[in-house]
Amino acid sequence: MQIHETIAGLRAARARAGRVALVPTMGNLHDGHIALMTQARAHADEVVATIFVNRLQFRPGEDFETYPRTFEADCEKLAVAGVDHLFAPTEAEMYPQPQTYQIEPPPEQAGILDGEFRPGHFRGVATVVMKLFQIAQADVALFGKKDYQQLMVIRNMACEFNLPIEIIGGETVRAADGLALSSRNGYLSAAERAQAPLLYKILTKVADAVRSGSRDWAGLEQGAVLELQASGWIPDYVALRKKVDLQLPSAHDSGLVVLAAARLGSTRLIDNLEV
Ligand code: PAF
Secondary structure, X not given: OEXXXXXXXXXXXXXXXXXXXXXXXXXXXXXXXXHHHHHHHOOOOEEEEEEOOOHHHOOOOOOOOOOOOOHHHHHHHHHHOOOOEEEOOOHHHHOOOOOOOOOOOOHHHXXXXXHHHOOOHHHHHHHHHHHHHHHHOOOEEEEEOOOHHHHHHHHHHHHHOOOOOEEEEEOOOEOOOOOEOOHHXXXXXXXXXXXXXHHHHHHHHHHHHHHOOOXXXXXXXXXXXXHHHHOOOEEEEEEEEEOOOOOOOOOOOOOEEEEEEEEEOOEEEEEEEEO
């Protein structure tokens, strides 16, 4: 695997490559990321992974400084997964001057759900992803469905800007007890880790109720919030939404997704299930 720290280095490699698949990450790679790398291989001649902890998408007081940085271990995993190129720029390479031009996704997509609790987060994500797309010039890019709203924002950005790149969503990879794999799971204490699969269990219950015919969206959401609170979680939201645009469903809508974000101790976990 070739490691590129500069944009010029990656661009030179890209110019020599055929069809390229891009998998952007912030590192601290787990099996969910590796599944995306494997999936990427099926879509391209060469796979480019990126590792960059993007300051722009963190709010003051969030975990930018403490976000786990495990570069050596990540490189080993990527090499084993058969990734061809790793783009791992410094902050000075990505943002040599303040990033005054930014992508502002529409509030009806980026100001809801996670965007309501992390204002500006999706502006930071869309901006860095747009830069990575311009730098890597890939034919296809893969993002995990665990960050469902992020995937929607990126898809819509690529569509509305006519970017010549195909966006593919990868299925969420879970631990045996159902917990969605996430770099932030590493923040959990042993007791919290034992409690963490409750989020998936509650989402499963809501999804099952919808599949069995319930259309009481508000009642299902409220029941889930109360159940999380009863176990000591602090939920930001549990929300049933339309898969296509994450807007509120009517009673007749199908193609739904139930999404949740909740704090367990000091760790904020997100998860979702398509219904
Ligand atoms: O999902 C992530 O890890 C990040 O939000 C991404 C897409 C790499 C942008 O920094």
